[in-house]
Amino acid sequence: MTHARQAAARAVATVLNGHSLDQAVAAQAVDSRQRPFAQALAYTCIRHLGSARALLRMLLSHPDRERPPLLDAVVMCALTELRHMATPSHAAVAESVAAARELGLPRQAGLINALLRRYVRERESLDAKLALDPVARSEHPQWWIKQLEQDWPEQAGAILRANDQRAPLWLRINTQRGNRASMLERIAEAGLVAKPHPELADALRVDPPVPVEQLPGFANGMLSVQDAAAQRVVEWAQPQAGQRILAACAAPGGKTAQLLERCPDAEVLALDIDAERVQRIEENLRRLDLKAQVRCADACKLDSWWDGEPFDRILIDAPCTGSGVTRRHPDIKWLRRASDPQQLAQIQLRLLHTLWPLLAPGGRLIYTTCSVFRAENQGVITEFVDNLEAAERAQLSHWRPEGTVVNAWMPHGLQVLPGDNDEDGFFYAAVERA
Ligand SMILES: C[S@@+](CC[C@H](N)C(=O)[O-])C[C@H]1O[C@@H](n2cnc3c(N)ncnc32)[C@H](O)[C@@H]1O
Structure with missing residues (x-):
């Protein structure tokens, strides 16, 4: 059984290798009493990875020399503990050095001890230097900061700050x-x-x-x-008894379950391309005692799943950058690339174009993401609507739910920004066939 600091460092190293934090933390065989601390340390470290990385570089004499990734992870977890958690300094340093030894880094224990003691000694001047580095100050990659400043010039600072809060x-x-x-x-x-x-x-x-x-x-x-922003999707869908509803990207099933709670008589087909995640839809529906048809399929490959019957509602909760939910999933900030918003926008457009013909007359398609980048969201829905055949376009109406208290209406939808009403960032658009 691993101790908390070892588990946290292993999880952080896994994220540095490009994998998801949730899965990395879940995979650690850590004592159940130590798990909350291990989880808190790993999440806090990844939330503050911008400053932890910058400090590590300042502390090392040769920051560009190759090092075991676990060494970086142990030091960054220890710095996180010193800066953001309540552990007394001497305990954080001693326990982190002990964890390094247990993790197979006995030869580096002296170096780790020296780096951490130097941070404790020179904390004030090192922290002052951090404040000059935008990545360290905002805890977001440079490209992300630039993208937000371009997309949301007035709100970018508030979005960055909201992303760094712990989610309610x-x-x-x-x-x-x-x-x-x-x-x-x-x-x-x-x-x-x-x-x-x-x-x-x-x-x-x-x-x-x-x-x-x-x-x-x-x-x-x-x-x-379920975050409140995700719960708003059902207000856009407004499912009615007896309707045929497609949840095209449904795993792990939060919105599918919500549609059925609202309207148990609806006939819901929940699709997802990811077999493991499809199991989570089934588990969720079982816990809530709800019934839907659940299938593992690529929603864009109609031949593999569609029976030819149109749908009254189509919910495309699209694969997206997740840039609106980084307060829950801080690893997203570091795992995404600058090209991702554009690439994901293409995937989202393909889903919209493929599924639109499956909508019955009078039906409504809802497109939603948990992103705040404009290349997705407003960019995608505008391009979709603009490229529909003229005859179809004439039949479009843009429906909006009444009584919405958040306030970022866009020409084709609603953008909630992270922190609005203490919600995640989300985008919603509805397109109806007349
Ligand atoms: C934002 S998540 C959906 C969350 C879900 N609607 C909920 O409320 O719990 C996006 C999902 O789309 C799935 N996905 C991506 N591409 C797909 C495709 N071509 N067909 C079906 N599902 C897809 C992913 O596996 C992922 O589970």
Whole structure:
């Protein structure tokens, strides 16, 4: 069994190698009592990777010399602990050096000890230098900062700051099993504090966040964890009884479940291209006791899954950069490349063009992403609408739900920015066939 600091360093090294943080943390065989600390350390380190990397370079005499990735990870975790966590300095240094030895870096233990002690000694001047480096200051890659400044000149600073906050815990009430008043009562009885969302009737925020096992009614499907911004998608879809609904990119199934909670009589087909993630749709539906047809398929390969019957609703919750959810998934900032928004926009357009013909007259297609980059979102939906045949274009209407309290309406949709209403960043657009 691994100790917390070893597990955190291993998880961070895995992210430095290009893999997802969630999976890297989950893969660590760490004692259950140590897991929360290991997880907090790994997430905090990746959230602050810009400054941790910059400090590491300042501390090393030869920063460009090749080193074991685990060495970088141990030092950056230790710096994170010194800068952002409550551990006393001497303990953070000693325990990190011990973790390095356990991780097979005994020869580097002296170097690690010296680097960390120097940071403790010269902290003030080193931190002052960090403040001059935009990547370290904002904890985002340079290309990301530039893209945000281009896309959101007035809001870029606020978006960067919001991305660095820890995300709140938003819950969705399963309206088949309870309502807002009864859930608020049950949560209060459990000694927790929950607040309703100002616009979304089924969204509650629990503050401070707690592990889901402590939520009353979670195990028996009365509640699900889902950001408020993701919950807004159902308001755009407005499913009706008996409708045929396609959730084209459905895993892990949050929005599919929500559509069914809202409208259990709808006939929902949930597709996803990723077989492992398809299993998560099934697990989620089982927990909530909901029924949908679930299939593993590429939504763009119609021959492999479509029976020729049109849909009343098509939900394209498209694969995207995830640039709106980095407060939950800080690794996204470091794993994405500058070319990704354009590349993903092409994939999103292909999904829209392929699935639009499957929409029944009077039906509505909803395109949504958890991104804030304009090459996706507004760029994609504008190009889609502009390139439809003239006859079809004449039949388009752009539908918007009433009562939305967030305020970034775009010509073809709604952009919620991270932190608006304490929500994730999300984009929504609806295109109807007349
Ligand atoms: C943003 S996630 C969907 C989240 C989901 N709608 C929910 O609410 O839980 C995007 C999903 O699209 C899937 N995907 C990507 N390309 C696809 C394709 N061509 N066909 C079907 N699914 C696809 C990915 O595997 C991923 O699970």
